[in-house]
Amino acid sequence: MLKISNLQAGIEGKEILKGIDLEVKPGEVHAIMGPNGSGKSTLSSVIAGREDYEVNGGNIDFEGEDLLDLGPDERAHKGIFLSFQYPVEIPGVTVTNFIKTAINESRKAKGEEAMPANEMLKKMREKMSLLEIDNAFLSRSLNEGFSGGEKKRNEIFQMAMLEPKLAILDETDSGLDIDALRIVANGVNKLKSKNNAVIVITHYQRLLDYIVPDFVHVLYKGRIVKSGDKTLAHELEAKGYDWIKEERVEG
Amino acid sequence: MKTEESYLEEVTASEYKYGFYTNIESDKVPPGLNEEVIRIISAKKNEPEWMLEWRLDAFRKFQKMTEPKWPNVTYPEPDLQAISYYAAPKKKKELESLDEVDPELLKTFEKLGISLDEQKRLTGVAMDVVVDSVSVATTFKAKLRELGIIFCSISEAIQEHPELVKKYLGTVVPKSDNYYAALNSAVFTDGSFCYIPKGVRCPMELSTYFRINEAGTGQFERTLVIADEASYVSYLEGCTAPMRDENQLHAAVVELVALDDAEIKYSTVQNWYPGDKEGKGGVYNFVTKRGLCERNAKISWTQVETGSAVTWKYPSCILKGENSVGEFYSVAVTNNYQQADTGTKMIHLGKNTKSTIISKGICAGKSNGSYRGLVKIGPRAENARNFSQCDSLLMGDGCGSHTFPYIETQNKSAKIEHEATTSKIGEDQIFYCQQRGIGEEEAIALIVNGYCKDVLNQLPMEFAVEAQKLLAISLEGSVG
Numbered sequence: 001m002l003k004i005s006n007l008q009a010g011i012e013g014k015e016i017l018k019g020i021d022l023e024v025k026p027g028e029v030h031a032i033m034g035p036n037g038s039g040k041s042t043l044s045s046v047i048a049g050r051e052d053y054e055v056n057g058g059n060i061d062f063e064g065e066d067l068l069d070l071g072p073d074e075r076a077h078k079g080i081f082l083s084f085q086y087p088v089e090i091p092g093v094t095v096t097n098f099i100k101t102a103i104n105e106s107r108k109a110k111g112e113e114a115m116p117a118n119e120m121l122k123k124m125r126e127k128m129s130l131l132e133i134d135n136a137f138l139s140r141s142l143n144e145g146f147s148g149g150e151k152k153r154n155e156i157f158q159m160a161m162l163e164p165k166l167a168i169l170d171e172t173d174s175g176l177d178i179d180a181l182r183i184v185a186n187g188v189n190k191l192k193s194k195n196n197a198v199i200v201i202t203h204y205q206r207l208l209d210y211i212v213p214d215f216v217h218v219l220y221k222g223r224i225v226k227s228g229d230k231t232l233a234h235e236l237e238a239k240g241y242d243w244i245k246e247e248r249v250e251g
Numbered sequence: 252m253k254t255e256e257s258y259l260e261e262v263t264a265s266e267y268k269y270g271f272y273t274n275i276e277s278d279k280v281p282p283g284l285n286e287e288v289i290r291i292i293s294a295k296k297n298e299p300e301w302m303l304e305w306r307l308d309a310f311r312k313f314q315k316m317t318e319p320k321w322p323n324v325t326y327p328e329p330d331l332q333a334i335s336y337y338a339a340p341k342k343k344k345e346l347e348s349l350d351e352v353d354p355e356l357l358k359t360f361e362k363l364g365i366s367l368d369e370q371k372r373l374t375g376v377a378m379d380v381v382v383d384s385v386s387v388a389t390t391f392k393a394k395l396r397e398l399g400i401i402f403c404s405i406s407e408a409i410q411e412h413p414e415l416v417k418k419y420l421g422t423v424v425p426k427s428d429n430y431y432a433a434l435n436s437a438v439f440t441d442g443s444f445c446y447i448p449k450g451v452r453c454p455m456e457l458s459t460y461f462r463i464n465e466a467g468t469g470q471f472e473r474t475l476v477i478a479d480e481a482s483y484v485s486y487l488e489g490c491t492a493p494m495r496d497e498n499q500l501h502a503a504v505v506e507l508v509a510l511d512d513a514e515i516k517y518s519t520v521q522n523w524y525p526g527d528k529e530g531k532g533g534v535y536n537f538v539t540k541r542g543l544c545e546r547n548a549k550i551s552w553t554q555v556e557t558g559s560a561v562t563w564k565y566p567s568c569i570l571k572g573e574n575s576v577g578e579f580y581s582v583a584v585t586n587n588y589q590q591a592d593t594g595t596k597m598i599h600l601g602k603n604t605k606s607t608i609i610s611k612g613i614c615a616g617k618s619n620g621s622y623r624g625l626v627k628i629g630p631r632a633e634n635a636r637n638f639s640q641c642d643s644l645l646m647g648d649g650c651g652s653h654t655f656p657y658i659e660t661q662n663k664s665a666k667i668e669h670e671a672t673t674s675k676i677g678e679d680q681i682f683y684c685q686q687r688g689i690g691e692e693e694a695i696a697l698i699v700n701g702y703c704k705d706v707l708n709q710l711p712m713e714f715a716v717e718a719q720k721l722l723a724i725s726l727e728g729s730v731g
Contacts, residue, residue, distance in 0.1 A: 048686050052678070076688035088683045092701030098687070101697055106688035141701070158687060 148175030530588025533560025
């Protein structure tokens with residue numbers, strides 16, 4: 001599904017990713033962990049196509065197509081979804097209106113008709129109950145005055161509505177209390193299927209208790225320095241990142 | 252029942268009128284501004300003596316005035332002697348089909364979602380079928396007449412309802428109010444007149460669209476709306492379709508009178524030609540709009556302004572009567588080299604008067620937008636209240652946005668609140684939308700419409716939908 005080869009990227013002339021290789025297949029859950037400043041958020045931004053970042057080498061292949069040729073909205077149409085670490089506020093635009101616009105713009109790009117209102121409503125109800133969202137939430141301005149938990153829940157709600165092939169969850173656990181974490185993780189798990197894939201970017205092992213990864217990668221100084229299964233996450237939680245840094249130095 | 256005699260009289264009279272009209276259509280007044288020209292205008296319109304005197308008085312006052320320089324706009328002063336102040340209503344050249352219309356214009360119509368029939372009407376394409384709007388207008392007229400509502404051109408009102416015109420014309424915007432209002436008073440050629448009788452709630456949105464006499468409005472438009480005691484009217488002005496005009500200077504005057512317990516809602520969508528991308532051409536729109544509220548009356552101005560090269564305009568309310576309410580909701584968009592200095596005046600004279608100002612400025616390109624507002628509380632205005640919110644949204648780095656709020660209070664019991672924000676459409680916001688599959692242009696439209704929501708919500712439903720599309724089109728290509 002996703003194949004990243006020797007990806008090098010940076011921002012404002014500063015090199016951050018120094019050759020990333022990663023392959024994600026349908027049905028898989030990958031976790032990317034790493035200390036602050038290791039390049040985790042850069043990686044998610046580059047996959048999603050944020051224009052501030054410069055790609056200096058390598059490529060990203062998504063279902064046989066070179067993603068780097070596409071604009072961020074076109075990537076979204078292909079089925080890539082990024083749950084933002086800091087979702088932005090859009091005053092005066094309701095959650096409903098935003099999601100409706102997002103769904104219909106994607107459909108338009110694929111040459112499909114707008115989703116009929118009753119179908120949209122039915123789908124919204126279904127996904128709302130999955131994420132324990134009430135009606136009043138839908139008519140609020142997007143992310144305006146939302147608590148940290150509400151913002152993240154809103155991200156996963158949008159993901160549920162858009163049904164992406166590949167979802168990247170960038171620090172979705174940050175700012176969440178344990179109940180909100182459980183609801184969000186539960187939502188992600190219910191949306192998982194053999195046809196879609198998830199990349200979870202996180203500092204902590206906590207979220208991975210709920211969303212269990214098939215693979216764990218450690219990102220350090222712009223490179224994936226270690227990969228393993230979920231036990232690697234436990235090891236990191238117990239020992240911190242220092243042993244990896246040391247290992248790098250020795251290696 | 253009409254007697255045969257009166258019927259005959261009517262027929263011959265109108266024939267005469269028609270004949271007289273055709274006669275004068277052939278000549279056009281040469282450019283220039285002087286008393287003689289005003290006499291000609293008045294004569295051509297077959298006006299009564301008092302109207303001519305009124306015009307001449309305005310002209311004499313005008314001659315002692317100078318063009319105001321305080322607005323935050325720059326433009327070459329229009330040469331008033333180079334303008335022809337009376338041209339008989341010209342018939343637009345009829346086109347055979349829409350194929351002959353500028354494709355660029357058609358594209359805009361399409362984006363605005365304007366129906367084919369409407370497109371033909373706007374571009375002057377000959378129509379051989381009876382268009383809906385015509386029959387609708389006729390039905391409407393009958394209904395209005397039944398209720399005693401008068402809705403006609405101001406020229407017609409001067410002929411048919413002189414007592415009303417005499418009583419109210421110039422009472423809200425005096426002839427000498429300002430330079431361009433004085434000019435308008437001297438030379439206005441046409442406009443709209445509306446009277447709602449006591450206790451009548453006008454059952455439909457009145458629109459210049461349905462005006463009986465469409466011809467000859469143009470440059471110096473004059474509008475007078477009178478809502479008698481306990482009546483209600485919602486009035487729509489303008490059009491979202493782009494309006495091109497060969498006249499560069501537009502100086503309209505709008506007067507609203509809301510008597511005791513009456514309510515007037517006045518909505519405007521203004522989309523005059525703003526000039527090209529380099530700032531060449533475009534309409535100068537210098538408008539005076541003001542309403543007077545008697546006891547318990549309410550006047551609400553809502554405007555969406557996207558057009559014109561240079562705009563200055565301050566729809567205002569004089570809150571004379573106790574408990575009267577004034578509202579101003581405005582979206583003003585400037586792009587490319589457009590300049591706008593717009594806002595409102597809320598003059599609180601009566602006790603317990605309330606006013607609300609919501610102003611949303613959007614600046615893009617190399618444009619300049621200013622909000623200028625005055626809240627004045629008179630000595631007798633016990634417990635007057637005002638709330639003002641002035642927001643500006645900037646797009647790109649080349650534009651400027653300014654806020655000039657003035658507050659004058661002569662009564663200590665007044666409560667005035669003023670909030671102001673300035674924000675920029677962030678790349679973060681656009682990227683967020685794009686990530687969800689919403690393209691850049693669509694994202695800007697979404698963000699801008701969200702920002703203007705409080706104002707757009709005040710517009711009648713259909714107008715609001717059109718206005719939303721208009722905003723998006725006005726800002727196309729302004730980020731990136």
